Amino acid sequence: MRRARKRSHGEDSSSSSSSKIDTGKKRYHHHHQHNISTTSSFALNNHVSSHHNSHSKRSNFISYTEVSSLPPKLKILCEIIAKTPGVTVERVLEDTGIRVSEEDVEEVLKFSYEYPGSAVKFFRWAGFQLNNKHSPYAWNLVVDLLGKNCLFDAMWDAIKSMRKESLLSLATFRSVFSSYVVANRVQEAILSFEAMDQYGVPRDTLALNSLLRAICRDGATQQAMDYMMIVKEKLRVDAETYAILLEGWEKDGDVSRARETFSDMVIDIGWDTRNTPAYDSFLCTLLKGPEGMREVLKFLDTMRDRGCYPGMKFFKFSIDECVRKSDAKGAKVVWETMVGKNICRPDTVMYKSLISLYCNVKDFDSAERLLDEMVYNGAFPDSETYGLLFHFLIKHRRLREATPVFKEMVKNEFVPMQEDCITAVKTYVDAGDPHMGIKVWRFMIENFSSDLDETGNLLVVGLRDMNRVPEAVKCAEDMIDRGIKLNSATLSKLKQSLSKVGKAFAYEELLRKWKRF
Secondary structure, eight states, rough: OOOOOOOTTTTTTTTTTTOOTTTTSSSSOOOOOOOOOOOOOOOOTTTTTOOTTOOOGGGGGGOOOOOOOOOOHHHHHHHHHHHHHHGGGHEEEEETTTOOHHHHHHHHHHHHHHOHHHHHHHHHHHHHTTTTOOOOOHHHHHHHHHHHOHHHHHHHHHHHHHHHHTTTOOHHHHHHHHHHHHTTHHHHHHHHTTTGGGGGGGHHHHHHHHHHHHHHHHTTTHHHHHHHHHHHHTTTOOOOHHHHHHHHHHTTOOOHHHHHHHHHHHHHOOTTTTTTEEEEHHHHHHHHHSSSSHHHHHHHHHHTTTTOOOOOHHEEEEHHHHHHHTTTHHHHHHHHHHHHSSSSOHHHHHHHHHHHHHHHOOOOHHHHHHHHHHHGGHHHHHHHHHOOOOHHHHHHTTTHHHHHHHHHHHEEETOOOOOHHHHHHHHHHHHOOOOHHHHHHHHHHHHOOOOOHHHHHHHHHHHHTTTOOHHHHHHHHHHTTOOOOOHHHHHHHHHHHHTTTTHHHHHHHHHHHHHHO
16 A cells, blocks of 8 residues: 555545545544634634535435424524525524523534534534533534534534533544545544544554444445454454454455454454354355355254354344245255354244245145244244235145135234135135135125125036035025025026936026025
8 A cells, every 4th residue: 555645634626536544554543734623612613614515415404394303492593594595594493582402402403414504603602501512422523523524624623612520431533534534534534533532532452443334335345344454453343343343344244254254253253152243244145145055054063063153143144045046955054054053033924034035835744834833932823924825725735735724824813815715715615625615605795795606606507517406506595695606507406406306496496596596
C-alpha cells in the first residue's frame, strides 16, 4: 500500500483525496486545525448549509412525516427545521415558546437528518434551555447526521466539543466509521480508528471490531481483511473479529476467501463452542459455492467432532437450499445433526419446508414422522402443514396415510383445500372406501357453499356402483334438500338400481323432491 501524506480530519474532506495508510508504520496522528468549540458556542455555520448537501443519501433518511405517532410538539419542531430558512431557524424556534427536554432533542434530531444545518441550529437553541447539558446520545446523533451528510469538518468540530465535555464513547466512533465507509472513504475510517486514543476512547479489540463491521457491511471486506492482518500484530483479535470477516465474505459470496479466513481463525483462536456466528457465516458461504452441500457436510462433521455447531441462521438457510435443490439426503443429515443434538429447535415454517421436500421426493414416511414430532419440539402444525401433507398423500393415492391426517386435521378445526377434498372423495370412491368418501363429502357440505354439484353426483353414482344404494339415495336426498343440483343422469342410474330391488316407490319419492326443487 502506497504511503500517502498525513492529513487532518479537520481538513475540508470534500476537497482532498482519500488518504492512503502505510499500516506498517506508526499510527497516524490527527492535527486538527479548527479551534475547539465550546458547547455553548457550538456553531458549524462555516461547514453546514441549511438545507442542502450534495453528498447526503436522502433516500435513507427517516422523515418525521413517516411517523404518525409523533407528539404534536415534536412535529412542530421538525416542521420548523424542515421548512424554515436556516438564517431564521433559531428565531422561529424561540417564537414558538416551546420548552424541550433532553429526550425531545433526541427525538427531533432522529428525524432531521435531511436538514443538517437547521438541525445543528436547533441543537444549539435547545442547549440554551438545557444549560448546555445535552445527553451523550443527542451529541452522537449530531455527529452521525453530520457524518451521514459528508460534513466531516463539522463532524470533527462536534467531536472536539464532546471531548471537552468528556462525552465521547465508542458509540461516537462507530458513527464516524460508518459515515466514512458509506461515503466510500474507508481510509479515513481507518485513520479515525488510529486516532481514537487521542480522544480518550480506547483503541481496543471492541473498537477494531466496530471498524471492521462498518467496512464489511458496505462490501469492502478485502480492505477490512488487509487491515486486520496488519493490526493484529499489535492488537488482539477475537472470535467476533473473524465472525465479522466471515459474514463479509458471506455477503460477497467469496468461498475461497472464506476458507482462508476460517483457516486463519482456527490457527489464531482455535475452536470455540461459543463462536456460532462465525460457523453460521462460513457454512452459509460454502453452501453457495460450487461444492455446495457436500463441502458443508464435510466441515459440519469436523465441527461436530470438536463440539462446535452453527446456529439457527445456517440451519434455516441450509434447509431452504435443500428444498430449492430437492436435496432430501442433505436436508436429512443437517436436520439430524441440528435437531437430533438439540442444537436448534425448528419452527413451524421449517417443518413445513422439509415436509414439502419429503413429499416432493415421495418420502412420505419421513414427512409423517416430522408431523408427529413437531409438538415435541414446540412447533405446532397449522392448517397449511396438515393441508400440505394431505394434498400429496391424496395426489399419490396413499389413502391409508391420508385418512388419519384428514381426521386429525378436522379434529383440530383446520379446513383442507376444497380442491383436495374433491380429489379425496373421488379417490376414496375409486378405491372402494365409501365410509371415507362420505366423511369427506359431509365435511365439504358443511364448510363450502359452491362447486359441490360434480362431487356430489360423483359420490352418489359411486355409492350406487358399490351396491350402497340406500346410502346413495340418502346422499341424493340431502343434496336436493341443500339445493345442490342432482343430475338427471344420476337420477336415472338410481332409478335402475331401485327398480331392480323392487323399490320403485323410493325412486318416485326422490323424483317428486327433485322436480319440486
